[in-house]
Amino acid sequence: MSIDIYVCWTVERRPTKGRLDMRVTKAQAEQNRAHIVATASRLFRERGYDGVGVAELMAAAGFTHGGFYKHFRSKADLMAEASASGLSTTAARAEGLDPAEFVERYVSREHRDGRGDGCTIAALGGDAARQSADLKTEFAAGIENLLTALQPPTDTPGDADQRAARMMVIDVLAHSVGAIMLSRACPDGSPLADEILDVCRKEILASLAQGNSDQPAASSPEA
Amino acid sequence: MSIDIYVCWTVERRPTKGRLDMRVTKAQAEQNRAHIVATASRLFRERGYDGVGVAELMAAAGFTHGGFYKHFRSKADLMAEASASGLSTTAARAEGLDPAEFVERYVSREHRDGRGDGCTIAALGGDAARQSADLKTEFAAGIENLLTALQPPTDTPGDADQRAARMMVIDVLAHSVGAIMLSRACPDGSPLADEILDVCRKEILASLAQGNSDQPAASSPEA
DNA sequence: ACAATAATATGACGATCGTAATCTAAAAAG
DNA sequence: CTTTTTAGATTACGATCGTCATATTATTGT
Numbered sequence: 001m002s003i004d005i006y007v008c009w010t011v012e013r014r015p016t017k018g019r020l021d022m023r024v025t026k027a028q029a030e031q032n033r034a035h036i037v038a039t040a041s042r043l044f045r046e047r048g049y050d051g052v053g054v055a056e057l058m059a060a061a062g063f064t065h066g067g068f069y070k071h072f073r074s075k076a077d078l079m080a081e082a083s084a085s086g087l088s089t090t091a092a093r094a095e096g097l098d099p100a101e102f103v104e105r106y107v108s109r110e111h112r113d114g115r116g117d118g119c120t121i122a123a124l125g126g127d128a129a130r131q132s133a134d135l136k137t138e139f140a141a142g143i144e145n146l147l148t149a150l151q152p153p154t155d156t157p158g159d160a161d162q163r164a165a166r167m168m169v170i171d172v173l174a175h176s177v178g179a180i181m182l183s184r185a186c187p188d189g190s191p192l193a194d195e196i197l198d199v200c201r202k203e204i205l206a207s208l209a210q211g212n213s214d215q216p217a218a219s220s221p222e223a
Numbered sequence: 224m225s226i227d228i229y230v231c232w233t234v235e236r237r238p239t240k241g242r243l244d245m246r247v248t249k250a251q252a253e254q255n256r257a258h259i260v261a262t263a264s265r266l267f268r269e270r271g272y273d274g275v276g277v278a279e280l281m282a283a284a285g286f287t288h289g290g291f292y293k294h295f296r297s298k299a300d301l302m303a304e305a306s307a308s309g310l311s312t313t314a315a316r317a318e319g320l321d322p323a324e325f326v327e328r329y330v331s332r333e334h335r336d337g338r339g340d341g342c343t344i345a346a347l348g349g350d351a352a353r354q355s356a357d358l359k360t361e362f363a364a365g366i367e368n369l370l371t372a373l374q375p376p377t378d379t380p381g382d383a384d385q386r387a388a389r390m391m392v393i394d395v396l397a398h399s400v401g402a403i404m405l406s407r408a409c410p411d412g413s414p415l416a417d418e419i420l421d422v423c424r425k426e427i428l429a430s431l432a433q434g435n436s437d438q439p440a441a442s443s444p445e446a
Numbered sequence: 447a448c449a450a451t452a453a454t455a456t457g458a459c460g461a462t463c464g465t466a467a468t469c470t471a472a473a474a475a476g
Numbered sequence: 477c478t479t480t481t482t483a484g485a486t487t488a489c490g491a492t493c494g495t496c497a498t499a500t501t502a503t504t505g506t
Binding site for chain 4: 447448449450451452453454455456457458459460461462463464465466467468469470471472473474475476
């Protein structure tokens with residue numbers, strides 16, 4: 001019959017997934033769904049929620065748009081799920097990182113220029129502000145997770161220390177997000193874009209070095 | 224003739240502009256154009272560049288969509304102009320403001336909850352990052368203007384002081400923008416949204432108070 | 447006063463949007 | 477083996493998108 005044609009299509013579209021049949025294993029379907037979410041997470045970060053249509057999105061994942069509503073109730077649902085996925089990735093990457101290390105990686109040209117791979121907060125935070133409460137809730141949860149991942153391990157959780165640490169990471173995160181977003185709003189490769197990044201990175205790191213009251217290393221750290 | 228009817232329509236639609244005729248005074252046309260730009264600037268800040276269509280935009284300004292392309296070459300052109308308009312308004316408002324005063328007003332609930340009236344950078348910076356180089360250039364110019372407006376008047380422009388002041392305002396701006404955007408990405412009225420705002424405002428003001436090397440007031444300022 | 451101009455209204459174009467109905471055939475259930 | 481279920485393909489719907497063509501008529505230039 002037309003099996004050869006199907007195989008041909010398969011090779012042309014998604015060699016990884018490898019199937020274009022009508023019905024698919026339950027495990028395969030789950031995997032396909034995850035792949036759609038991952039693709040959406042990247043595309044949304046690159047072009048914004050309104051910048052990617054359902055059809056284009058499915059095509060980028062290697063499918064036609066028809067099956068979309070077998071996986072998600074609406075585009076808004078996928079937006080929330082893709083955002084949650086991206087946010088959890090960022091939190092996982094930050095896990096165990098020293099705040100200074102986080103800032104070095106976050107407030108960098110590589111991060112600024114790699115929207116699709118970068119932080120969902122910096123890429124879609126502006127869009128999220130105009131979306132549904134559901135999506136904003138996902139963002140808040142993602143932010144909380146990131147804060148937790150960044151909070152230095154306070155084995156003796158004296159309430160004052162804990163609160164101070166939380167305030168510190170909140171401030172560092174907002175500061176870093178602002179630096180990336182401001183830099184991205186400038187023309188690619190413009191001096192101002194780089195200046196913003198360099199100035200902010202330096203200032204954030206300085207405030208971190210000085211704000212360490214645990215290790216009272218004022219100007220000359222450990223000798 | 225039908226002047227009475229025109230007046231009636233006028234009252235129903237845009238009492239300010241006052242005319243619905245086909246042809247209009249050159250001055251009136253200019254005023255109409257400015258009104259369209261102002262309306263667009265507000266609507267874009269509230270709903271994003273992709274969230275407002277040309278027809279809806281013109282209707283909000285009191286016109287039909289037909290005349291749009293007599294005023295602007297494309298929607299992208301209006302986006303750039305509306306952004307420039309909003310950015311210059313922000314810079315004008317910041318003119319002569321002490322950095323601390325700026326932060327008090329900028330990192331506030333009123334600003335966060337008033338997108339349409341607030342800073343264009345915070346409202347559209349995320350969108351601008353995905354737009355054309357022309358629009359990004361407008362943003363960079365607007366940011367530069369805001370930096371200049373915020374820079375304390377260095378009457379003796381020693382290069383070192385000047386550069387330090389510039390670094391300070393760049394850092395404060397990015398920090399403030401990040402605080403607003405992060406807070407706006409959280410659900411309306413959520414504790415985290417307010418916490419971000421309060422923590423960041425406090426930290427930014429603290430860094431300003433401490434960073435003042437001109438007035439060497441370390442802990443106890445002027446006596 | 448007359449002719450040329452241009453700001454607005456009306457209507458329509460093709461493209462794309464999110465969503466859904468229908469079809470197909472293989473996987474899952476019996 | 478038979479039946480049911482369902483992932484994905486195909487097709488299509490109505491709405492909206494940015495843009496443009498045309499008509500109208502008061503203003504502007506002469």
